[in-house]
Amino acid sequence: MQSRPRIPEATVARLAVYLRVLTGLADGGRRTVSSGELASAAGVNPAGLRKDLSHLGPCGTRGVGYEVSTLRDRIAGVLGMETAHACVLVGIGNLGAALAGYGGFGSRGFEFVGLFDASPARVGQQIGGLPVRPVAELEDVVAATGATIGVIATPAEVAQPVCDRLAAAGVRSILNFAPVTLSAPAGVDVRQVDLSVELQVLAFLDKQRGAVPGVRLDALAPAGGMA
Amino acid sequence: MQSRPRIPEATVARLAVYLRVLTGLADGGRRTVSSGELASAAGVNPAGLRKDLSHLGPCGTRGVGYEVSTLRDRIAGVLGMETAHACVLVGIGNLGAALAGYGGFGSRGFEFVGLFDASPARVGQQIGGLPVRPVAELEDVVAATGATIGVIATPAEVAQPVCDRLAAAGVRSILNFAPVTLSAPAGVDVRQVDLSVELQVLAFLDKQRGAVPGVRLDALAPAGGMA
DNA sequence: CTATGTGAAGAGATTCACAGCG
């Protein structure tokens, strides 16, 4: 129906993917897409894509498809991308430096406003036009910039204290790359990205596939080239 | 026992987390844990943890709990960690270099046996004791090492061709960090890690929480003629 | 009396099939 009490989290994650695909299509000058084509490019089922989009209200034209730029803007609005999000990043090791220098965030409305590291050797370096600051300044920078998102790329041992300080400083969302499960106060949302877990799932699926002789050939994806 | 019809993928991902917690407990000299304590450390529901472990067959002692080292070894075996997995990594930019230098993989049985980049400036550099090779050598190295896992950390534009080459060379599992949806032939499993998607989900949850008091998302509602 | 292991209930997400609009 029209009411939107809440959008399922699984749908939100896919909306972000649709948004990426639509941005590419718009840059390529494309005017409209069908659910089938968009679903193919996003790697999902066409009916599932339409159900995802139904949470935004009617936004397609029957018999035609979706207008690329309109749908892109609608999704961007729902995901809260009309306003930029200020982020702080704690832990400027290899991964942290990679995240700080990654251009994919800025183009999607996420801007780093503070980089922090405990190592004096790192402090003072410039990454992506931003200086690395001592962690002692964390609270001040969060307060001054109003950052609402914190990214943790520290060693596992200090991730929990950093999480506590971020939460206390007023950060409401935390993305954690350290291989520990963090606990945060109510009202602070934590998302975990564990690179080793991803590899272990892959390895397991491979092992399981090799051990099962009876294979199901439900290949549906690679429908030849491009549409 | 060996009879395992099939373990749900969601369970596999959590098993990897339990394994990490158990390894930490074992290093701390701990002998046994209860499901409640282990679940708390892993950030999951105790009953869910017991159901996850039930897929491995009985491995606890009623009235006592689980023996830490035994359970750790059991999970490691199920995840296929008794044998090391050879991985190749394509795209040695900031993120690729971070992955190549990340110690968390080696300690979990994943070993990089080849690093590849298209840029002559990168080729020849040493990262984590391994030289960066030109991508032209990709097929030879996969064949020579028998690598079964490929990690893609290239720009989005070249991720699909790299995926195709990895699959053709015999790699069976691919972990993709490039912000594109890859299509791979049947028999090759692709897992996507999109850092921007993670941030966008966080931002949406925060926005949604802020709007909770009155549940008013009318700014999105198509009152009549939304354009 | 402890804490595990598990069937059953519940919630959520995916897929299907078709009604309805252009």
Next chain:
DNA sequence: CGCTGTGAATCTCTTCACATAG
């Protein structure tokens, strides 16, 4: 006609409650 939008069926995962073993 084609393609969207959606109710209903299907499937999977989660949570609960309790029997069961130590």
